[in-house]
Amino acid sequence: MPQARRIGHATFETPDMQREIDHWIEIAGLVLAERDDKRAYLATKVGQLVVELHEGPEARCSGLSFEVSPKIDLSDVARDLEAEGVASALSNDTAPGLPRALVFNDNKGTQVQLFNEWKYLGDHHQVKGVGPMKLGHVAFVTPDVQAVTSFYQRVLGFRISDWIGDYFSFMRCGPDHHTVNFVRGEKTQLAHIAFEAKDMSQILNACDLLGQKNIPITWGPVRHGPGHNVSVYHLSPDGNTIEFYIDLDQMKDEELGYFEPRPWHRDLPQRPKTWANGTSQIWGMRKH
Ligand SMILES: [Fe+2]
CATH class of the missing domain: 3.10.180.10 (2,3-Dihydroxybiphenyl 1,2-Dioxygenase, domain 1)
Incomplete structure (x- = not known):
């Protein structure tokens, strides 16, 4: 596979x-x-x-x-x-x-x-807006999280980084803690699409830009539990949730099996695990 x-x-x-x-x-x-x-x-x-x-x-x-x-x-x-x-x-x-x-x-x-082959689309560009570095992950709501998680393991070689309870899986295909994640919900739909920012000042600039344009910040800034990324969320006009984040946990060596140590980790070392229900953030306002 x-x-x-x-x-x-x-x-x-x-x-x-x-x-x-x-x-x-x-x-x-x-x-x-x-x-x-x-x-x-x-x-x-x-x-x-x-x-x-x-x-x-x-x-x-x-x-x-x-x-x-x-x-x-x-x-x-x-x-x-x-x-x-x-x-x-x-x-x-x-x-x-x-x-x-x-x-x-x-x-x-x-x-x-x-x-397995791709080309750059043009030279490096000057941009308006936030200007993230890369697409990081895409999260979906779906009724059968276990079946979809298993498909991504079996068919696409993803590894499980974390679960929250039995309803939210985080899966990696490289050093990033998660590249796809799946949360249980009634119908299959996008949960959010996430882009990596360069640093905290770019996250702050994103918040200021959203404020200036009267676009509500729907969640964050928050430091997550699973992945430990600092994130801020808003909606596109179509209602697609867009996340900008920094500081996502990195597993640089699969054989060692732990994420690069960080001061905000509470497990030393931080290994893939099942988090308790409702532990989606270390700090910041809860979503609901
Ligand atoms: Fe995310």
Whole structure:
């Protein structure tokens, strides 16, 4: 089975393409790399594709892409997936800078694209808005968290970093504590999409920008329990929750099996574990 190594980009359907593009550019600080009548592609200021927008009847996150090893042959992966009962298809030029991808659906209906070759979308850019460094993770609400968590372990090689109770899993595919997370809820939908900021002053600037534009901060600043990231959240016009964060726990050596020690850890060393219910933050206001 393939091992996802890095998240590439997230695809959103939007009923109001221009309004959503404007938010990603003016507030989030992404760059419009390409667009046509029905699609738009947004990159970070360092030139990586991170958000794809499609015109659609309702706002939803419909897809994710992940990078796999350049040594992997995507046709071999297609055969492995078939053995798991997952139908996939190789597709060319699914997005700018992605010449080839293996496309299939995960077991909650989100389209997954695996790629092992990509190109920068332009040189480093000056941006308006916050201007994060990278796409970090995407969190989904879904009814059967155990089944989806197991699919990402089995089919995409993700490891479990933490659970909160039995209803919220955090999964890594590289050093970052989580690249996907799944929380139990009635129907499958985006929980949030998270971008890594450079430092706390960029988080502060994000808060000031949101304040200036009269966009409510829906949660944070807060230091989380699982992952220990400091985060601030707001909504795009379509209602997609966008997180900016710093300080996410790093597991730099899988064999050692603990996260890089940090002063705010209470477990010494901090290893993957199941947190008690309601421990989503170390400090900061509770969400509800
Ligand atoms: Fe998050």
